[in-house]
Amino acid sequence: MIHVVDMTLLAFLAIVAIAVTRMTNLFATSVLTGVYSLLMACIFTVLDAVDVAFTEAAVGAGISTVLFLATLSLTTQREKPQRSPNWKALCVALLTGGALVYGTFDMPHFGDPQAPVHQHVGPHYIGVSPTQIGVPNMVTSVLASYRGYDTLGETAVIFTACMAVLLLLQHEKRRDEQSTVEEKPDKEAMAHAMILRVQSKFFIPLILLFGLYVQFHGDFGPGGGFQAGVIFAAGIILYSLVNGLDKARQIIPPNVLHGLVAFGLLLYAGTGxxxxxxxxxxxxxxxxxxxxxxxxxxxxxxIELGVGITVATVMTSMFFSFSGRRRS
Amino acid sequence: MSDALGLYNYWIAIFLMMVGFYNVIASGNLVKKLIGLSIFQTSVFLLYITMGKVKDGTAPILGDGYDTFSNPLPHVLILTAIVVGIATTAVGLALVIRIQEHFGTIEEDELIAQEDSP
Incomplete structure (x- = not known):
């Protein structure tokens, strides 16, 4: 049964990937990548990786689609059509793919419990984590405790990426510097759309509440700082999409936001x-x-709290700096 | 036949990887290249999660009546990689926006043409 579900979903995934390649309308392509990520999240659930599925659904189908669309609104919606497929590139891809497929014939089969990956530290973690850490979700115990150094490094990478985005997009051409000239209300806000406004009023508190649940229930069920941070950020992003960036910036002033980005990482390192x-x-x-x-x-x-704060504020401030930039 | 069933996931992962790879090298549009890069990235995620699956296993969360678990280690690696992936993709997109503002285009051939004729 699992094979049938797995194969069907993977076949869909391949079809979506081909569609993404063939389309020249970048808007449609970005939305399709959202579909792609949602399918991927379903596959992760089938393959028992519930925590990963959670993250992929929130990041891939939520935040990343929004960021791509924000970029398109500042650049162009259409790709320059190419007359014929690029044969050289196709040959390189086919040759590399062929070599990799040849390599898979030595790989352990799907679900094989004797595979090398299950002989090393994996079973050790499964064996000792319940008594040593006392947390039912082994993904959380490995992430936060056994491999805490890794996770600290990853959080630092996210922090650095946020700094890079802020440096690239913060100065000159900020929209709020121009807003004294055009006093009219935020055009991009969608508060005039009634269905959207009512729906979002209903959903935003639920999304934020769910984010908190995922944050603090991560020891017992699927969840944790990374997922919760992304879900929380998705709630704030939805708010600013509906009510406009300026209102969202009033609720969370940028300097508080930027302070929290650093605070989360410091909380993590401080615990260490x-x-x-x-x-x-x-x-x-x-x-x-x-x-x-x-x-x-x-x-x-x-440390999960630290990760959650950093991830949520990084995603939010990235979105703010993308959508705060005026179209040239 | 058992080969095909047992290796199907890897083949799809490789297929997706090559689709992403093709987009990165063949597409002239910088946003499309980044989309290709993120497809490439998710194919690696799929490969890792596939390797972590154990037959008849369940999600690695302790519960009454379950004693076979899939390997939690690949899950941890990929979980953090996804969030790091979107953060680095955002840096790429920010660069694309700056390129657009500076050169007025994000098509590779037009950028090269501008470079050549100062």
Whole structure:
């Protein structure tokens, strides 16, 4: 049964990918990539990766589509049509693909429990995590505790990417500098569309509440800082799409937002330092409390909160700087 | 036949990877190139998650009555990679916007033509 579902979804995925390649209307292409990500999220669910599916659905079908559309509104909606397929590129892709397919014949089959990937640290984590960390969701315990260094690095990368976007898009041509000239209300706001306005009023609180649930329930079920951050940001982005950027900026002023971007990362690193000062190693949460598992719980809660804050504010401020830029 | 069933996921991952790859090298439009890059990226995600799947396993969350779990490690790696991926894609898109503002186009051949004729 799982094979049938898996194969059907993957076949859809391949079809969508071909459609994305063939279309020259970039608007349609961006929306199709949203469909692509949603299909991918379904496949991840079938393959037992519920946490990953969560993230892919929120990021791929939500934030990334919005960012692509924001870029299109500042650039162009149409790709210059190409007369014929690029044969050279097609040959390179086919040759590389052929070589990779040849390579798969030595790969372990789908779902094989004897595959090398299941012989190394994976089973160790599954075996010891329930007693050592005491958190039912093993993805959370590996993410936050066993591989806390990795996650700290990833959070730092997200922070750096946000800095890069702000540096690239913040100065000159900001829209608010021009807004004294044109005093009319935000044209891009869609508050005049009644269905959208009523719907969004209903949904935004639910989205934010769900974000908080995903944040704090991440130890027990699928969820955690990354997913919650993206969902929370999606709620704020929906608000600013409907009510206009200026209103959203009044609710969350940019300097508060930028402060929170750094705060999340500092909270993460600070938790690591705290455990260092309490006679443990860096990010060894068991040092944070008398009882080892209790310390792990505190540590995981704090660093997931840090990740959540950083991810949510990074996504929001990226969206603000994309949509705050005036069309040249 | 068992080969086809067992390796199908990898083949689709490779197919998607090549579709993304083709878009990156063949398309002249910078936004389209980035879309290709993100398809390439998701194909890698698919490859990792496929490898993490265990037959008859369930999601790696403890619960009564379950003792076979899929491998949580690839899940962790990909979960963070997705969020890092969108952050870096956003940097790419910001660069595209700046290129558009500076050169007035995001088509590769027009950009090269502008470079050649100062």
């Amino acid at each position: 330092l705290a455990s260092l000062f309490m006679d443990g190693n860096f990010l060894q949460y068991r040092a944070l409390a008398e009882e080892a598992t209790h310390g792990e719980h505190i540590g995981i809660l704090l």
